[in-house]
Amino acid sequence: MSNSQAEAPSVTTKAPAAQAASPVVAVRGLVKNYGSVQALRGVDFDVPAGSVLGFLGPNGAGKTTAIKILCGYLAADAGSVSVCGLDVATETLQVKQRIGYLPENNPVYTDMHVEDFLRFAAKARGLSGKAVQQGMERVVVQTGLAEVYRRSIGQCSKGFRQRVGLAQALIHDPELLVLDEPTNGLDPLQVVEMRALVRELGQTKTVMITSHVLPEIEALADNVVLIHQGAKVADGPLETIAAEHSGGLPVRCTVACTEAQLQVLLEESQATYLEKRHASFASAFDAVQSAMIEVDGPQGLAALAKAVSAKGYPLLELTPMGGSLESLFQGLRSGGLG
Numbered sequence: 001m002s003n004s005q006a007e008a009p010s011v012t013t014k015a016p017a018a019q020a021a022s023p024v025v026a027v028r029g030l031v032k033n034y035g036s037v038q039a040l041r042g043v044d045f046d047v048p049a050g051s052v053l054g055f056l057g058p059n060g061a062g063k064t065t066a067i068k069i070l071c072g073y074l075a076a077d078a079g080s081v082s083v084c085g086l087d088v089a090t091e092t093l094q095v096k097q098r099i100g101y102l103p104e105n106n107p108v109y110t111d112m113h114v115e116d117f118l119r120f121a122a123k124a125r126g127l128s129g130k131a132v133q134q135g136m137e138r139v140v141v142q143t144g145l146a147e148v149y150r151r152s153i154g155q156c157s158k159g160f161r162q163r164v165g166l167a168q169a170l171i172h173d174p175e176l177l178v179l180d181e182p183t184n185g186l187d188p189l190q191v192v193e194m195r196a197l198v199r200e201l202g203q204t205k206t207v208m209i210t211s212h213v214l215p216e217i218e219a220l221a222d223n224v225v226l227i228h229q230g231a232k233v234a235d236g237p238l239e240t241i242a243a244e245h246s247g248g249l250p251v252r253c254t255v256a257c258t259e260a261q262l263q264v265l266l267e268e269s270q271a272t273y274l275e276k277r278h279a280s281f282a283s284a285f286d287a288v289q290s291a292m293i294e295v296d297g298p299q300g301l302a303a304l305a306k307a308v309s310a311k312g313y314p315l316l317e318l319t320p321m322g323g324s325l326e327s328l329f330q331g332l333r334s335g336g337l338g
């Protein structure tokens with residue numbers, strides 16, 4: 001599979017339009033089973049050049065499996081992955097040279113010094129001579145490691161250890177940076193610092209970052225691929241996904257009225273009934289209805305509030321349950337939506 005792109009003079013960063021057309025990563029029909037567990041059931045997605053892709057899914061969705069295949073550390077059962085036009089299955093070594101990979105749970109050698117570990121990582125990546133020192137100096141600046149440079153990794157805080165992991169991923173100045181749950185296990189301040197670092201790296205590199213929490217992805221990604229039980233559920237820019245699922249704002253509402261009266265209210269405000277809930281103020285009124293409903297975004301919420309107030313029914317609760325992407329994601333986590 002010798003590919004003319006591989007031999008072409010390498011195009012340096014930000015060569016826009018022509019490059020924008022070909023994604024850095026193209027995943028097609030990816031399938032992986034572990035015995036009877038279907039970890040990936042035919043997943044397709046692209047990572048556009050120069051973008052930050054958020055790979056989002058609940059625990060067990062198949063994110064790490066896809067990442068390991070993409071980085072050349074696990075073979076797929078079916079489907080293909082190309083990275084910078086190279087086939088991961090047949091040109092694994094060349095693909096690895098183009099990827100910086102921070103694995104989940106960042107397995108660094110805690111008994112090594114940061115400096116020695118980075119030198120080791122540089123040599124493992126095939127750097128030699130002056131390039132080793134230059135690479136080390138560059139990543140120490142890029143990841144803010146100067147103050148722990150001569151410490152043993154075991155003595156570093158979790159935040160610094162994670163930076164060491166990031167530094168080894170960057171040592172060969174790869175085109176693509178792949179980070180598997182890089183903020184897992186960090187304290188809130190370290191999370192903020194790590195996000196800032198990733199955001200900065202995203203200015204010059206194509207980045208793919210996985211997470212099982214939505215705010216992480218919202219904070220960092222241009223595009224999102226949402227997977228659930230090994231299958232893709234949504235794909236695209238954050239705003240587009242949110243817009244596609246708009247009209248589906250779930251709301252918890254409790255009104256002192258009869259069931260028939262609530263039905264009329266919902267019809268008047270074009271809300272959809274989802275499920276009946278336990279009515280918390282039942283003893284204080286003749287009739288109380290509590291329900292999960294779905295309204296058409298904030299306008300729908302306003303329409304419902306207006307309809308309730310026009311009838312003069314006591315409104316006891318009206319709580320939007322998060323934005324549209326949040327509700328889609330929560331739905332997946334609770335096994336509600338498909």
Ligand SMILES: Nc1ncnc2c1ncn2[C@@H]1O[C@H](COP(=O)(O)OP(=O)(O)O)[C@@H](O)[C@H]1O
Binds near residue numbers: 038057058
């Ligand atoms: N080595 C393995 N052997 C058997 N099952 C595995 C293995 N690795 C992952 N799985 C299973 O595959 C599914 C996807 O796992 P994983 O890719 O780690 O998901 P995620 O990273 O999204 O949490 C899960 O059901 C998980 O239990």
Ligand SMILES: [Mg+2]
Binds near residue numbers: 063065
């Ligand atoms: Mg994982």
